Amino acid sequence: MTAAEYYKVTENMTERTELIDGEIVMLAQPSILHQQIAGRLYSIADQFIRSSKGACTALQAVDVRLTDDVSVVPDVMVVCDPTRMDEKRCYGAPDWVIEVTSTNRDNDFDRKLRLYRQHGVREYWIIDTDNRVVWVYHFEQHPNVVEFHDWADSIPVGIYEGKLTICVADLL
Secondary structure, three states: OOOOHHHHOOOOOOOEEEEEEEEEEOOOOOHHHHHHHHOOOHHHHHHHHOOOOOEEEEEEEOEEEEOEEEOOOOOEEEOHHHHHHHOEEEEOOOEEEEEOOOOOHHHHHHHHHHHHHHOOOOEEEEOOOOOOEEEEEEOOOOOOOOOEEOOOOEEHHHHHHHOOEEOHHHOO
């Protein structure tokens, strides 16, 4: 299925879905913990961008069309090129993507990791709610290296050269 077909098929659906490699993938209803973390991360990113008068935009749960057969919905993302967005979605890779794991955790650690790396996401965080670990990938500098952080760590955001740090434990 193409992204155009996918958007037509799903435009009136209430279920959460993504299109990965031409296949519709159903998304689980996020848990309260998932929603709290994602919402607060979005708020922190948005406040940082606004207070520093940055050109980037923080978004939550918005379609990202990576290719003609891939449209994903990151939990939180930051896009620094406004020409990549219209009123409905982002076209091309966001600069920073955060996924908070839920029952679809295999997609975050496998399929989405591959897609984000392949299509130019600069920084990718996976907030692992089961193990209370944050997996951080800086694809520009080290595409195949992962950093592991405890939720109590102050984690520097690479796209902001460490001017923004986030401690997941502070979000709870």
